[in-house]
Amino acid sequence: MTLRRRLVLSIVALVVAVSAVIGAASIIALASIQTGAIDQQITGATHRAQRYLQQNQSGQPSIDLSRPSGQAAGTLTAYFVDGQVVIANVLDDYGRPSGIAQSSAEALGTVHVDADPETVDLGGGTGRYRLAAVNVGPAVLVVGLPMAPVYDSVWKLFWVVISVVAAALVAGSAVAAFVVRRSLRPLERVAETASTVARMPLDRSDALDGVRVPDTDPRTEVGRVGSAFNRMLGHIAGAMQARERSEQKVRQFVADASHELRTPLASVRGYAELTRRMGGDLPKDVVYAMSRIESESIRMTSMVEDLLLLARLDEGREIQLDEVDLTGLVLDAVNDAHAASPEHVIEIDVPSSPVVVLGDAARLHQVIVNLVTNARTHTPEGTRITVGIAPADGGVDLTVRDTGQGIDPEFLPKLFERFARADSSRSRTVGSTGLGLAIVDAVVQAHGGSVEVASVPGDTVFTVHLPMDPAAAAAAASASDVSADWSGTPAAVDATH
Template structure:
């Protein structure tokens, strides 16, 4: 449940609770007030009835007539008990007429305590509940009562009013709470939208961070303090990213400069080693072997330096010249070279009948295919089947290199395309590698606006390169840096 909904429901529940308490209190207060009023009226009615009976007793009347006491209100009940038996019982109707009450109906009134206090008795039938008072008149008992129906009628009416008012208050409170909570939470929603936008950013550049707007950073409010803290956090992140960018730029520049400077001395070392090996006919065999090793290692180091220089240039957005490239021809060229380099592997090609053309750099894409095939050859035993395929895909072309070797360790897959990454013993390293081949594949593919992925289980490893059918848009700052 969202915070807005919880707040609205809390406000509505509070309004309902307050309305219920006020309504219940009002109903109880009304019932108590009206009962007190009836008790007071009952005292007056009892006094009038008592005076009337006493006058009749003092006048020597042969019987007691309690049917028409003066001043009594409609609904007044009067019962005269003589020696514990009902002598007479009457009730005044709304027209002032006196109705006699059956003995069976009023006999329960004989059990009312004769203390002059008001008691509630349910007579049932049409009479219902009454407030009655019993007083002693010598050997007789006079019981006078007033109906409770007006009290209950008023209470039910008030209950209906309270329910209607509560429902209206509930509707009004819901609308007002929804509006007020929405307006109150709008700054928090803007802060949340900013945080979500920042979370969706790749955060590759520090200038891409946009903080919370000034109106939502008022330190006097809770949301403002959150916005201020968020902006402060973004500032720290931006500073850290700028420091990282500067560090990475220095590293790239160092690698590029070092690689460029190492090319010349390595070429000299390789040249002198080759010259000494060819001209040193009288040299001892161990010296000739040493010169051969120097030449071999210089070639290996030169290859590594060239790879590092290529990665540095790709990082700077250079080294990619776009043109229409026939991928089918590049695949066949790479496979033919692989056949010559590793005849012990079975290398197959699966391509469409029509040439597959994409925008890109032919030399770099050829290097991608060669590196993937070389990786498959290097890290699988002889006899492994390698299949290089091309297939149309959504918005471009998929290049796949599949082998049925022993697979890649799942723990190594996440760092497979990192620079100088080397697999463990689950794949052979008898031929050795610099750990830059797949890093170059990833960098070249990204420079073409594509993606590279790998899926591997024992007996089936497939690298998939997706190249778009349109040329990627190069950011303006990269174009300026390249120029």
Template sequence: MPSPPSRWTLRSKLLASMLALFSVIMLATGALTLLETQRYLERGLVSDLSTVLSRVDVDRDRDGRTLPPRGRGDRPGAPGGGDVLVLGLKADGTVATTASGVAINAVVNEDREDDVLDARQVRRIARADVGTQPRRVEIGGDVGTYLLKADTLPGGSRLIVGVSTHPVDELLAKLLALVAGGTMLGLVAVGVGGTVLIRRSLAPLDRVAATARRVSDLKLDSGQVALAERVPADDADPNTEVGQVGLALNTMLDNVESALHARQESETQVRQFVADASHELRTPLASIRGYAELTRRESEPVPPTVTHAIGRVESEALRMQVLVEDLLLLARLDAGRPLEREPVDLSLLAVNAVSDAHAASPDHVWELDLPEEPVEVPGDQARLHQILANLLANARTHTPAGTRVITRVRPEGSLVRISVNDDGPGVPDAVQATVFERFTRGDDARTRNGGSTGLGLSIVAAVGQAHGGRVEMSSRPGDTTFSVLLPAE
């Protein structure tokens, strides 16, 4: 099914408009030409008919005969050429005769002997009721169509004289064919020429669109972005419509580039601040934990309330230290610091991570699904272990006791998939789109057994991307899977 005109390309619309306009002009011009030519030729036919009738009348008055002389040179042929019909009809519709008994019934032909109308053709002319006004009558047979006019004879008879319309009809048919053929040839010429001209005229717009497509393919969501693409100066002339579009696109790209530079500077400052703050906080947090532990080792009796308070200080200091370490790791990954690249046995990492998770939460059901052969990838062993630890901690923290958690490692072509699946309540729909962003929590819909910084999954995503991989997540109640795909080589 062809697409509607509203979905046509600009080239198609312009070409269709040109062809439609040309067709309307040619058809209107051709129609007016044909009508005017027809009127002119028919006026000529009427004039020829009047001339022929006057000749017949003159011959009749001069010789006392009604039928024209039989001599070839004296025949009353049409002034414009063509056959002439002469027919006498009595009042009862029969063919009249001259005084000498010759039937007044003939078609005077310039190239052959005169033809005589048959009875059927005579009846057709009689039924046409030809009068003093010219009338076209289809006589039939080989005679064709004639323009007829009648004159009254003595005794109530009529003398009908006609001129053949064949020359006029033939000329009009040729003119119609010429107009139609010229229109078709013109449409072909306009179609080919218009396509070339439109293509050349829209070439600057194509170059502007190509620039916009190249810019749209750039990754602009993060990192240092250089927008070197611009519309060429020749296509950014403000004096043309396409140039105005190109100039507007260049101006927009300049503004976008400035905004991206400002964003990059702001992100760099924030990351540097987080890195510096995290680094600076490590020392006082270590001191707080050290003094808390030292207080608990005091030999003198300590009141229970003080012991509880010191325990809480130590616990919160440890939690804050974990948060600081996570922030410092993310800041280093954002800064693009290279990771170690050495073969890492993911199967062994998965065994160790699941063993740790079982010790931390024995109420969950922890299972392993590993291939028979060890699976290795190049990467940083500590960071890859952190991926598994964070995924298992996420399942442990946000699912109730008794939840079944399966850890799988599977080669998939040039990639290796690490996945953690649980049959818990699932991730809320409102959180799924941002689950790997920093400080995202799903505590509103999932059981929370312990504190969460909201950085665990963002570290998984950052470490996976730093290894050249990606993260995936699918979740519905009773089936939630977090996956990390890493290059196998």
């Protein structure tokens, strides 16, 4: 149950409880007051009846007792001698006496003599009466008044109280809902701000918008929450700025180092190749060493080029967008893969007509090559690899599927991280920098697309979605902000399966 609903229900319950208590107290007070008034009337009626009887010289009740003077309508008068009812009647609205049923008359004998008035249900259509009994010589005189007017007043007040409580329930609900809604608006704004921040990808410190000033008043509870939330966002923004500065320094270092390493690596490679070609008189072990130096320099140059590409993409440099025949890129990449790895079965599944997208031809070709190389490098001989293109959701889906042993589910979340290698499943005979899939992810994001992977033993599929709309692709490319985490220790997972 929400806080708003709990508050509204609490307020309404309080209003109803107070109204009910006041109504019950009013009913009890009214009944008590009217009963007290009837008791006073009974006392007066009893005194009048006593005087009337005492004026009878014979000391015995006369027929005139049936019409006592000065008594109000509804007054009940009964006279007992030796426990037997001599006279028992009730005055009607015109002051005329009327008899009561025998059972009702016998019930009058239960009234205590010379005690406080008490209420007795006489039954027989007579109803409940407030009665008092006194001794008059050897006889007992019982005088009473009906309780019906009291009960009528109490019932009328009861229904009035019910109506008031119902009205209080409706009015209290409306007022409580309005007051609580108005009072909780600052808290709702704070919660909305917190939800907005929670949905943000916290990779940029300038994206944190805090709680507005009116909702940060330290004199209120919500204001203290809003103020604390803003302070927390300030700390987060400071930490993010420090991280951005650190990452920027690392990116700059990687870019500078990669750029500077290309020249000496080219020199090493050139001198090694020159020495190997001119080394006819050199020992075989020296020639072998030169060939290994040349091979490793080529491998290191490739790694430096990959690092430089990632650094440039991290800096948000725009890629060159143009119409690209994706089908042709796939055919070229597959033909190259056939030549490099004839032991794998590599197939294509593309439409008969060319599929054209907006993008950078060189970078998209690198994406396809990296995915195909990843599939053939980390699967055993005889594995079937299928490269396909299909239209999907206003764009194109490029898929690379293989029938290898699959990717360990534990490594899937880290698959596109840099320097990621799953040593437990990769071929130890093949080197891997752990940058292949990181480049795929960065290039695809720069094109406004996305890359996903699904893997089970015997079926691993990499799906690259590229938009075909030029405006959307250009906006995605200009707004691209590919961030990478260079600060941690490189993990040991690569596009390996």
